[in-house]
Amino acid sequence: xxxxxxxxxxxxxxxxxxxxxxxxxxxxxxxxxxxxxxxxxxxxxxxxxxxxxxxxxxxxxxxxxxxxxxxxxxxxxxxxxxxxxxxxxxxxxxxxxxxxxxxxxxxxxxxxxxxxxxxxxxxxxxxxxxxxxxxxxxxxxxxxxxxxxxxxxxxxxxxxxxxxxxxxxxxxxxxxxxxxxxxxxxxxxxxxxxxxxxxxxxxxxxxxxxxxxxxxxxxxxxxxxxxxxxxxxxxxxxxxxxxxxxxxxxxxxxxxxxxxxxxxxxxxxxxxxxxxxxxxxxxxxxxxxxxxxxxxxxxxxxxxxxxxxxxxxxxxxxxxxxxxxxxxxxxxxxxxxxxxxxxxxxxx
Numbered sequence: 102x103x104x105x106x107x108x109x110x111x112x113x114x115x116x117x118x119x120x121x122x123x124x125x126x127x128x129x130x131x132x133x134x135x136x137x138x139x140x141x142x143x144x145x146x147x148x149x150x151x152x153x154x155x156x157x158x159x160x161x162x163x164x165x166x167x168x169x170x171x172x173x174x175x176x177x178x179x180x181x182x183x184x185x186x187x188x189x190x191x192x193x194x195x196x197x198x199x200x201x202x203x204x205x206x207x208x209x210x211x212x213x214x215x216x217x218x219x220x221x222x223x224x225x226x227x228x229x230x231x232x233x234x235x236x237x238x239x240x241x242x243x244x245x246x247x248x249x250x251x252x253x254x255x256x257x258x259x260x261x262x263x264x265x266x267x268x269x270x271x272x273x274x275x276x277x278x279x280x281x282x283x284x285x286x287x288x289x290x291x292x293x294x295x296x297x298x299x300x301x302x303x304x305x306x307x308x309x310x311x312x313x314x315x316x317x318x319x320x321x322x323x324x325x326x327x328x329x330x331x332x333x334x335x336x337x338x339x340x341x342x343x344x345x346x347x348x349x350x351x352x353x354x355x356x357x358x359x360x361x362x363x364x365x366x367x368x369x370x371x372x373x374x375x376x377x378x379x380x381x382x383x384x385x386x387x388x389x390x391x392x393x394x395x396x397x398x399x400x401x402x403x404x405x406x407x408x409x410x411x412x413x414x415x416x417x418x419x420x421x422x423x424x425x426x427x428x429x430x431x432x433x434x435x436x437x438x439x440x441x442x443x444x445x446x447x448x449x
Contacts, residue, residue: 103128106181114134116149119152130164131166132164133168181204183204195219201227205405207234208429221423232417240395241378255358258300261301265292266337267289269340286338291430299419301332302327306326307448308444309436311437321338345368350364362378362381363376404420
């Protein structure tokens with residue numbers, strides 16, 4: 102049984118804790134928070150943009166720490182699950198790796214590529230796994246599309262467009278603080294750059310246009326430039342939507358023998374599937390694949406379960422790869438540079 106220590110009990114820490122209750126090979130054995138009320142089980146003040154609100158929790162049997170040093174010294178903790186603000190990812194991940202723990206860190210891997218490099222190097226130097234929790238590939242529609250492209254069952258990838266737009270993230274002070282979160286061009290858009298890297302490959306350059314507010318890029322559209330000039334991949338992502346449509350994401354993926362389409366939005370306070378996952382075929386027919394659970398907690402459970410399997414086997418799961426997450430961060434920074442310069446930016 103893999104022992105998990107969750108560091109940070111905010112919204113994402115709560116989601117990871119709930120997801121861990123569904124695991125077979127791993128369980129939470131320790132929690133760390135500076136908030137003693139949360140360590141006593143009072144999670145009633147926690148709320149996010151999906152999933153349940155926090156409640157009073159029974160944490161009996163778990164070790165609790167107000168200082169991360171205590172959790173890192175706990176021999177029952179095999180995997181440190183970092184659910185802390187983005188600007189704390191690098192220093193805490195490196196501390197955990199140097200303490201001999203495997204690490205799962207919430208996305209983004211870090212805020213700077215230099216920090217991401219240091220994290221990858223620390224994992225290698227200490228012989229431990231650095232895994233980054235990009236949950237998008239674990240949602241059933243995105244999991245289906247990734248498998249369809251990678252398997253080649255509908256032929257080669259020709260083009261793809263991805264969208265992810267939210268309203269101003271005023272539900273979270275941390276998200277709204279661009280200095281701590283990286284702003285929408287990193288904290289939000291990195292979902293897309295990671296998925297594009299996983300499914301389409303990392304491009305050689307990007308060309309972006311965007312909207313800048315208070316010196317932060319809050320909305321952008323990007324063309325991803327590949328060596329194959331006949332591969333056309335684009336994305337739109339940002340935080341300009343009005344409050345009545347606080348979240349939308351989706352894709353259209355064009356393959357030789359099928360078009361894959363999906364769009365979901367929260368509209369007027371209700372979840373709205375504008376386009377259910379559809380496989381559109383050359384003969385004009387449309388297939389609606391059977392999907393697994395659409396519960397977001399199940400997606401996080403699948404993600405956390407893969408991290409646990411990685412610890413148990415010693416093999417890094419490709420979907421949680423620290424190197425892929427590092428490249429996703431590089432893409433975000435290149436797109437920000439492209440918005441500011443008005444020119445295409447090469448990916449080194």
